[in-house]
Amino acid sequence: MADSVAVKPRDAVTEPARGGHRSTKRSRREARAAYLFLAPWFAGLLVITIGPIVASLYLSFTDYSLLDEATWVGWDNYVRMFTQDPRFLNSLWVTTVYVVVSVPMQLAFALGLALVLDRGLRGLPFYRSVFYLPSLLGGSVAIAILWRKVFGADGLVNAVLAIFGIQGTGWVAHPDYALGTLILLHVWTFGAPMIIFLAGLRQIPSSYYEAAAVDGAGPVRQFRAITLPLLTPIIFFNLVLELIKSFQSFTQAFIVSNGSGGPADSTLFYTLYLYLQGFRDYDMGYAAAMAWVLMLIIAGLTAVNFLASKYWVFYGDTK
């Protein structure tokens, strides 16, 4: 809101100088130029984004295998998904557990370390780099391979445990623990939200703290009364982004389970199951239906997030 108000007067200053007739001619020229600049983007919107979304909706009501013609099957794919496909329901469950456990943990680490690093600490750039690096590497196949071996039967974790005389198990091969290793991998990449938190902390005027200190507020009180409320928009932003992103996690589960979602489907992420249905079994109608359900879930989740934000996110200007 504040942005558009700030920009408007400037436009108002430039426009009248040109006179009515020329300005409409000019604005037509400007619009033509704008659409030329946007031409690639419009093509992309049509061919890469909106077209496929619509096509995906159509396919979701068909049985299609890429080789044969698509045959219309009505709601069959959706009905099958929720009533006859325990693997689908399981993949939804696995993904939900992954998201619900790993995102809050990741954000808690991000916020905690941002708070520790924020206070004009010497060596901040160094620590920031060390904590940020895993975020850049975490999505790669190479790190997933490493993870598979760190948590393997004869891997690093068990070697360390052996020093303390504990006999570890093969974590990635155990149905009870495999998902846990993927959650850890996600938490490991807390560096990116941490940097967003650091930027947010820097926005808080130091005068607030000075005033609070004068009023006798201790550090805990200051955190609860100043830092936390002023940071809620950033927490909200991180939460929305991380939820959307982690619901689509694919690479790590694919590599750690070697493309199977195993052991015993314990790491069968939603997107992994979608991939297997669509591109291994070529059941593309079903995969398209899954894609639409995924989009609805993510849209719903984001909407709920925005609605709930009214109750806990604090925007300074609404005071």
Next chain:
Amino acid sequence: MATPSRPIPFLFRPIRGGRLVKHALLIAFGLVMIYPLLWMISSSLKPEDLIFREPGLWPSQVTLENYTAGWTALKHSFGYYLWNSAVVTGLSVVANLVACSLAAYAFARLEFPLKKLWFTLMLGGIMLPYHVTIVPQYIMFSKLDLINTIWPLLMPKVLATDAFFIFLMVQFIRTLPRELDEAAEIDGAGYWRIFIRVVMPLCLPALATTAIFTFIWTWNDFLSQLLYLNNPDNFTVPVALRTFLDASSDSSWGPMFAMSIIALGPIFGFFLAGQKYLIRGISTTGLK
């Protein structure tokens, strides 16, 4: 005004020695985080039979045989896959820079009908899950006979579908003084000249951020390369690593670690070189 510019509201108040403890804890925590990476590097330099017997970092015996074995383990040498990845990544960077900056200039500086609607759609694209479009996209590229070419990977970049970067550049261009555009316009420059001569040179930091993130994301990208590159002659590094993992027994972890480190090398390099832009990029738009 002797008060410190920023009193300490939380956690470590300046208790005597608190600072030292804090540094020690931070370093210990950082070490735990980075340890798996260091372990991978050290393991890649150990003879195969020592890797899982020594959890320590210092190899008692150093060898490069993992690197030579890994380099030639697949159909082509690993350099071949590195080159394929470099081509895909390099072209993606160029395409993203051109396409996204064109769109960003229009959104940031020009007035046109339905601008609000298009801008909202563009922002919506940031949140759209890739998987929603993946099936029809695959069908489309397969009907066009473009599977196993670079086009399915490059087309989305050429057509500016990475809305994140458009948004990043729009934000950046909005901070540039409009007087510069106006001065150029008075000198008779058209929109294209203003874009090329005035706005783009000032956008270098945003362009650098875009280039580095595009590089890292494309280099790491697995799903679309797995989908569209099925022929070993076209494999990029992530797909090659995956094949390596698939094909090898438990005995070739050394070579696999060695190649994984080579695969991570360019990202690490760009991270070191472009840290400033990366951190500024995430701080302003919340990129990953």
